[in-house]
Amino acid sequence: MVTLDGVMQAPGGPEEDTSNGFEYGGWTSPYGDEVGRKVVQKELSQTADYLLGRKTFEIWAAYWPEHADFWPGINNGTKYVLSGTLKKSDWKNSVFLKSLADIKKLKNSEGSDIQVWGSGELVQLLLKNDLVDELRLKIYPLTLGKGKKLFQSGTTPSAFKLTESIVTPAGVIIANYKRVGKVKTGTIRN
Numbered sequence: 001m002v003t004l005d006g007v008m009q010a011p012g013g014p015e016e017d018t019s020n021g022f023e024y025g026g027w028t029s030p031y032g033d034e035v036g037r038k039v040v041q042k043e044l045s046q047t048a049d050y051l052l053g054r055k056t057f058e059i060w061a062a063y064w065p066e067h068a069d070f071w072p073g074i075n076n077g078t079k080y081v082l083s084g085t086l087k088k089s090d091w092k093n094s095v096f097l098k099s100l101a102d103i104k105k106l107k108n109s110e111g112s113d114i115q116v117w118g119s120g121e122l123v124q125l126l127l128k129n130d131l132v133d134e135l136r137l138k139i140y141p142l143t144l145g146k147g148k149k150l151f152q153s154g155t156t157p158s159a160f161k162l163t164e165s166i167v168t169p170a171g172v173i174i175a176n177y178k179r180v181g182k183v184k185t186g187t188i189r190n
Contacts, residue, residue: 001028001140002137002138002140003144004139004140004142004143005143005144006151007143007144007147007148008120008149009022009120010022010026010027010147011027011028012026012028016059020146020147022146024144024147027140027142028138031140031141031171035166035168035169036138036168036172039168039174044074045073047073047113048112048114048115049079049080049113049115050077050078050079050080050116050117051080051082051103051106051116051122052079052080052081052082052116052117052118052122053083053119053122054083054086055121056118056119057081057083057086057089057094060074060079061089061090061094064091065092075092076093077112079091079093079094079095080097081094081095081096081097082097082099082103082122083098084098100129103126103131104129104131107131120148120152124152124153127151127154127155128153128155130158132158133179134163134178135176135177136174137174137176137177138173138174139174140171141170141171157182157183158179158181158182158183159179159182159184160177160178160179160180161177161180163176163178164176
């Protein structure tokens with residue numbers, strides 16, 4: 001979930017992430033509609049494992065174990081957590097990673113697809129180190145001017161191909177992109 005100006009901080013609610021005085025938590029709420037809900041339900045029904053940053057994991061571990069009726073897969077899937085401080089959790093199927101090398105090893109292993117939800121700092125690390133195979137963006141029709149941004153600290157130049165897209169009645173652009181290789185350049189001709 002990202003705004004037109006790239007902000008991804010605290011889309012779910014006012015108290016989600018108020019760091020650096022962020023005052024717009026819950027900015028996705030006014031744009032909910034049936035089309036968007038169906039897309040999200042489809043995503044939630046996919047079999048996957050999850051790579052999460054520590055902050056997102058702590059928020060989710062306090063919420064999702066008690067809300068399995070809405071998203072059963074989050075409790076059943078393995079949650080890989082990049083953290084230098086957390087080492088264990090009561091939330092089942094939680095595995096703690098310590099380094100970028102651990103993430104690279106995980107990426108190159110066999111198993112379920114690995115999805116990242118939220119986890120802004122982790123996303124920055126993955127983008128910077130060329131570890132993103134697919135982007136599933138929900139682009140909301142607003143700008144916030146400040147907040148944690150999707151492409152805040154740079155990325156590896158990469159080309160992507162649009163694999164699926166839809167615009168909801170509320171104006172949210174849902175676009176899925178798969179990595180297709182290196183950036184190609186050329187000259188525009190009239």
